Amino acid sequence: MTAVLQVEDVVQEYPGVRALKGVSLDIHAGQVLGLVGENGAGKSTLIRVLGGIEQPVRGSVTLKGVPQRFRSSADSQAAGISVVSQEFRQVPQLSVADNIFLGHELTTGGVVQRGRTRTRSTELLEQLGMDLEADRPVSSLTVGDRQMVEIARALSRTFDVLIMDEPTAALNGAEITRLHAIVRRLAQQGKAIVYVSHHLEEIFAICDDVAVLRDGELVARQPTSELDEPRLVEHMLGRKPTTYEHVSTGEGEATDVRLAVRELQVPGVAEPFSLDVRRGEVLGLAGLVGSGRTELTRALFGDLVGLGGVVEVDGKAVRLRSSREAVRHGIFMLSEDRKSEGILPHLDVTENAMVSRDRRSLPWSRRVLPLRRDESAEFARLRDEMRIRVPHGRQLIGNLSGGNQQKVLLGRALLSGCSVLLLNEPTRGVDVGAKVDIYQLVKQLADRGVAVVVSSSDAPELAAIADRCVVYFAGRQVAELRGRDVTEENIVGASVGQTAQEGSHD
Amino acid sequence: DEPADTAEPTTGGDTAATSEFEAKDPIVIGYSVYDLQNPYWQSYAAGVQAGAEAAGVEAVVVDQKSDQQQQVSGSLDLINQDISGLIVTPVQPTALPSTIDAAHEAKIPVVIADIGTAGDYDAYIQSNNANGGALAAEYVIEQLGDVPGPHKVGVIELHAGSVVGEERVAEFVSILGANDNFEIVSSLDGNDTVDGGFAAAQDMLSANPDLEVIYAANDDSAIGAQRAMETAGKSVADGFILIGFDGADGALDLIEQGLMSATVAQDPYGQGVKAVETVLALLNGEDAGYDDAGTKTIFFPVEIVTADNLADFRASRAAQD
Amino acid sequence: MTAIDTTPAPTGVANDQGPGRLQTVLHFASRQYLVAVLVVLAVAVGIAKPSFWGGGNIENVLFQASLVGLAACGMTLLIAGGLLDLSVGGVIAVSAIAIGTVLPSTTIGGAIVVALAIGVGLGLVNGLLVTYVRIAPFIATLGTLYLFLGLAFIWTSGKVVPITSSNYRAATTETIGRVPYVFLVFLVVAVAAYLLLSRTHFGRTVRAFGSNERAAVLAGLPVARAKVLVFVVAGLCFALSGVFMAGRLSSAEGNMAMGFEMDVIAAVVVGGTALRGGRGTMFGTVVGSLLFAVLANALNLLGVASYWQYVLTGTVLVVAIAIGARRSAAAEVRGAG
């Protein structure tokens, strides 16, 4: 069997970073190759090279025996490579359909065939199990829907090689299952597929082979069947992984309530919310897209203005009409939309991490002005603690790998000095090793008395860190799981509405 | 804080006034001109060049481009180049004193060419703008005074804040305003340009379909106004009166074609020549020939040019070069 | 290539705290490109016209550069925040007219304070319109440009207000050696503006919302307040420029800084601050201001005819930037929408 795609000794460099140090790899028709590695290992860089978006410093790419020199993504697409990129490449002002066919519009004489564009898009989305209206502008979609559009776009091209860079980062369980089915089918049709994910169970579920990148080098290439999860992780990290043992603060009913929400009416959500979060407690919020989780956290952060109800922090009722006000009352939130609501692209990583730092506790000398030395030291601490892969603290955040950007933003939240921390999808795109580190940090924060609310679509994640988990369905609370009941199955079960009936007896 | 000194006389006072001027070799005369996009100043600069050529000296021209900053820095640029005499047509007369002081420090005489003055200048050559406004008003009265009115009159002003524009309009308005047979119904900014004059005239004609007279404070806006009249179906042949100001070639052509009634002609070319002569006289310690020694002013008369005296006027202008 | 650090640190993180020294040097050198253009221009003109280096001329050039530059410092802050202010000419006129009006009855210092206060006030108007009435900066400040100009004309009835105080004129046009006092003020303001933008929480907030406003709001930054404040600071800078301009022109009136906004924005943008916001280079602004002043001066000294000056100004500018653009083709910041 000859390789469809051969990568030979590819080297890619950025100022101060050698992202790929001579990677060679090949993939065959009908094969699904898992590509894994720590954040910043070089996965996306390799994919950008294959996609023609970047030209490597050295090395060659051969497609179906023909050496290629991609000078733009158009070249790569023409050669038969289709890419789902990690950072969405969507134009917010255009509709779903226009985004899917962007760059290869269906036209007659330059005029877009709107009907065909719409029907073809709808078909593609249906294949993915989505009934998104093709006319909606992408700016109105949730992150998960936009992920699907990104996938649909890759599928809309004709290709021999499909490369998917963390396609499931923003998808829920059912959607992931559907995507896996499609990947398998494509492989059966003889397509070669490169699949990147930090969810290793996915790798074991659908990949024939796994390639492991570490620090820009290919350190392993094996059939999946010859590996198990711990071994794979060891390849990735180059060390034995630390494991995270969750010790539930559990029945700390004695401790005081830090955040109390009573009948909070949130715009766009059916029923008012009520919940309590105690000092030192990690509360999980679970539920499908549309369950109202995002709206709840946004409302608690003053980003959506509540229409009624009471929010109390440490027993004091607070008004939340802006995020500024929320911060002042000791609440901080991390959005799930890293690119448009998180990073400050023109600022370096240090500043990105420090923008929201709580200065009240600092001595006066470091409070009035942001001191470079002080902030650099603080960032260095953060960087080591969270294993952020960045050459130096003055690097612009946009130049970091996706997972590393996420870590910087999490660092921002940790430094905010808040008493209530709202985290949306805190480990989206974060590698297995760092996930553990982050869980530990969240735990430490809780131990220091912060009330943490983690909203996540990753059930295992909630099972791992939440002391208590509230499950929402269609804007209603359908279950509350405590202690030992906070398990993956229970969360998933409740999320899809198994307990919906119970919840609506009244 | 130092107390602000309020009563500082703008003329006389320092030594510069009494110091000798010094002619360098070769003699170069600098001219800092208002804006060479305007035909009027093009003629002025041509006059300066011609005057210099006639006297066997060199002239250097710097364009202020209607910018007050450029007036100051451009004049200084000239002073810094070893010129022997400076002629300035200021965008902003009040900005002159520092320029004049710097020139005098370098023993350079300063002749102000039109617009207005300030500071310790050595000569001022001026068109009689107020008189021009009066001539225009008298022309209108002469044409329509006996026809029972009241006749509606529109005025197109120079750009907001223009010193000479103010003079031209004020005199015109005060004379016609005192006459019951006329009514000034509109007075709009024509921005000293063809397109500005067009837009202003267009709107005054829409607002006053029975308008009979337009007086534009410069010829470019008069030319624009003529076209607006044409579009509105008005014409000089039917008795409409359109008067411009400057005596620019474009306006003279329109008068010749019977499309414009008159223009108040100034003599920019002649003034330019005179400015050079004055500089040279000052350098030689000769009498500058002031019309008003108190204000060191040399007056240049304005005259009204109509179809009747157009040929004579052109002949006299042609004789200039 | 070999200078790139490839040692794999155990955590996969390089262990230095900043970009490598070579890189820093290269980065700095590439940023100094405009300085090189400026120097080449000055040397060339100096050879062709030695009077370029004459004391009077240098003073003249520095004065010109400073008037634009003072306003450009404020504009750089605005542009770093993704904002813009077209009302410069209006703010300058109104504050200068105020000086001319109050000067007969106050001290020089008092008059300057009044002018600066007006700058603050008009900046506040702009800031409130943009921040709370949510009008696009371009239109809001175009509107206030007309508004302020109109007020200036009405205030003076279109007449010129002379600055009769020779002490005021002397104080604002004073030189120390060959260097005009205003140039020193300009440098001080530029340094202050640099520190403000890059070393304070306020400056960080400005760059943050200039980079990604939504993210800045969600980071809990005081975006609205900082937006208003940056307009106020800019208004202050404009008024400061007006203080010296009034002295140089010995007068004030509505037209005195007509069209100045384009000169100011041009100096900022040519200096390397991108209109899209997120960052601003004060150093570039200083160089940009000097570049325009030297260019205009050179064309005059070389006796270039007026119409050709238009042609050459544009040509020199575009060629200079084109050559520089090729060198630092790192066009857009990654991740910036």
Next chain:
Amino acid sequence: MTETVTTLTAEELVAAERDRSAERARRADQRRRLLQNSGVLVPFLIVLVVGVAVVPNFVSSSNVTNMLVNAAILAIVGYGMTLVIAVRGIDLSVGSAQALAACVAASVVNSAGPFVGALVGILVGAGLGAVNGLLVTQARVPGFIATLSTMSVFRGLVLLFTGGAPIMIASAGFKDVATSSLLGVPTPFVIAVLAGGGMWFALERMRFGKHVVAVGGSPEAAVDTGIGVNRVLLRAYLIAGASAGVGGVLLASQLGVVNGSISTGLELQAIAIVVLGGTSMAGGRGNIVGTFVAALLLAMINSGLNLLNVPSFYQYVALGLLLIFALSIDGAQRAAVRRMLEGRHS
């Protein structure tokens, strides 16, 4: 709705929730789109009503014709500017380009007749636009600096071309274009409507339009999807130059005499109508209809103030207040709709 819940299965519940949220999003989009397209309409209508009610002769046929022609000439330049701003560029050279196109057209009209003159004028505009486009794409000069430079260069060229003297157009036929009318509508206005329609179609319905939105809305996405970004930019600048050329030809026809200093400051007016019309300076979607309406709005304001004989000092104040007023309505409207959308229950 609670009674029915008990009988539904989980899957149906999920589907129902999806439908609801889709419906909500659809409605929000509709409103947003309506708003984007109607922003300038409210101030336009207010000024129109006030104009008709209080300004004498506002609706006289001569004034209406004047306003339509003036608006048309401005709008045509505005279309090109809309396109350039939509791709995240800017064209400061439109005034100078228009002057050069008008003067060249005028002199060619005098030597070779109206038809050739008009054509040459438009071609000159397009050529100048291409120069801007090449500077931006090939020499990689940022649009602001490139067109700031060419603004100066083109102005110099037109002054050199005319020698600073006015060019009188002899051809009555050429001058009649601006004053003639088709079916009672001034010809320039018809041209502006047709050009606007064409431009709208190109932006909304054609591949070029999608690429414009992509390049302006998300340049990274445009590059990554293999769009020829440089081609799109070049075309946008070229069209902007050509629009300035068309405007220049019409202006020459309207004025009958042109010189090197016409159309100074046009860039500010053109950008103003584009922004007033709802096109964001941040790039992305261009709103041609908005630009057209804003051109009418500005023409009405200018003419209304003149008809009322407002002295020039007060005109500045009035124009300033009107601009602020026009957009503050827009801002208030947007805020109101946002509140409405957020406050909506489902």
